[in-house]
Amino acid sequence: MTTANPKLLKPYDPKETEERIYKLWEGSGFFNPDNLPDNKDGKRKEAFTIIMPPVNANGSLHAGHGLVMTIEDIMIRYKRMQGFKTLWLPGLDHAGFETQVVYEKKLEKEGRTRFGMDRLELYKEILDFTLSNSKNIKSQIKKMGASCDWSREKFTLDDSVTKTVYQTFKRMYDDNLIYRGNRIVSWCSKHQTSFSDLEIKDEERIDNFYYLKYGPFIIATARPETKFGDKYVVMHPKDKRYKEYTDGQKIKLEWINGPIEATIVKDGAVDMEFGTGVMTITPWHDSADFEIAERHGLDKEQIIDENGKLLAIAGEFAGEHIKKARPLIIKKLQEKGLVEKVDENYKHVVRTCYKCGTVIEPQIKNQWFVKMKPLAERALEKINVGEITYIPEHYKKITTYWLSNIMDWNISRQIVWGIPIPAKICIECGHGMVDLENKINKCEKCAGQVAQDIDTFDTWFSSGQWPYVTLGYPDEKDFETFYPTDVMETGGDIIFFWVTRMIMLGLYITDKVPFKTVYLHGMVLDAKSQKMSKSKGNVIDPLILTDQFGTDAFRMGMVVGNTSGTSLALSPLKIRGYKNFANKLWNITRYILGMENSGELNKKLKDEFDMLAKDVTLDMDNFRFYMAAEKLYAYTWHRLADEIIEESKENKNKKEYGATLHYILENSLKLLHPFIPFVTEEIWSMLPNTKNLLIVEQWPKYK
């Protein structure tokens, strides 16, 4: 009997192993594609690239990140073993608005507020906060076993990043794809910033629906507080009920604060079936009304200020918050006999801020917008011809639908935390001019005085350029080798925010799709398939699980039973089961290393194993990681341990099994390595005659 490593006499101890092994890998330099050893066929020529979705540096790693790190690391390790020049490029995200919200909550706890704070000082505080989080996050990513190239790490506020983002901004401006304009935007009065349409959450509510007398008409509204300035009454041109009224006709009527003159407008946007078929419009605070006003060249008046309070036009209600003003206004209207009836059961959709739930108040604002249609058309074309594969496939449909109905993208944010917009704004006429060199000092339109734009970019405008920015575009070195990247693996929830915008911007700047495959994972839920949330108290910290059961066990738990696109229920019991698996493998090793590696290979057992290897390889190539993992688990435990090893015991001449079991063990370790890298690497080091690290061993190939 040969003597196995004495370590094997004790149960497998992930705590003792993982940090040491990770350092071994890091020290080897193999995370960096430039340092990878040649493979059997010579130099590594073909690249395989994954750009890691930059992790928000505003907290700590959550279960979703655990899933990202696991799946991407599996792909990378698999391809690395197959001889590809593999690059997994890690990054951190300043995450603009998201982080600012987190920081504002922190300020609130300290009894402070961002309003009134010096902008630079606030920026510096959040930067410090982010940088100190970054360290923490990075060590957590390493705990997950991520074999990413830290030498190429990027942060979304790195100079090289902002430089490229600025160049893109300028180029788009010159190409007429970016314009500054007074357009209606979604405004959150709590956070004091505008949003794009994606930061809005629709919420179904039941409210009162008021039928008001407006001269000879009855108009219906859920928002009487916006009605002060309504001086246009709109109806469908084909509505026979109102054929006596003509477009542009003036009528006099009594309104909230006295007599007014209203103008009749005929517009096809009015739904004859809805309400009375007549409505008044508030172009400053409603996007549909805004469109009608634009079509007919109507006046637009602001009624509500940026804090949600009524302006002077509201007369006696001026200065009142809209929430408080509504019942007061209705009371007054009732006293004046202008309320026809009230429907108390009106079900409708209210748009709210996705962070704080504050009702969004549309406002007309002078902001930077990206003209999306030309960008979307190009993306659609490429997606439709199949240049990008979606896994699961139905995300393709979702994407093309969104692209076909795309709206212009407001990229200005009135927050401090982000990349400053390199532009000058004319104080007099509001004209905006892109100014990368800080050279413009008077308005190119009216020669008026200009001021620096104090807004920042929507964080997705910069992260939307992530694949080519991180590869150093336009510098050719890495860009040539690694772009287009191979797989973009991320959560299905940011398919529009991020994935689709990367496609559009990537095509615009580089003429190529930024990635060939989009792999979208689902959400990680708690053991009962409930969404994790702090308020529910069911948040599972991945680091507690890795600490308790080992990273390998955690990774197996993230993969097995997890198909792309569908959500995953994470239960500590499941993870515990895979801790046992690591230990099982450990003990299998102990048994096998107790045997001489000699004798003939048993052809039947070898063929059986090779079939498995082939099968698993096929699963890996088709992104069926859950299946590969499960097959390996089942084979290792229930075939190899329960049957083959048991048979070898009964057989008095163990030698017959020696070579075969060594063969199976050695190759099983290779197949298992992408999933459970730590324990396999540790065992690998104990095998006789192993020189290389397992991380760069050749993946088994069979015909």
Next chain:
RNA sequence: GGGCGGUUAGCUCAGUUGGUUAGAGCGUGUCUUUGACGUAGACAAGGCCACAGAUUCGAAUUCUGUACCGCCCACCA
């Protein structure tokens, strides 16, 4: 209002192009201190595959409809 997923064992989920008796893990029960491992082994119980139709020699798998759960999209004031 439109669209997309899902519904399989007590729980969490697989089931790759339709093909014997529908699988796994966890949990449950009984037994086993065998010299790799008790973080184990052996055995077992447990499912009209949501429901109703259709196609087929054959359907958990394809089609149609229904119900329920979840998600996304939408400017009916």
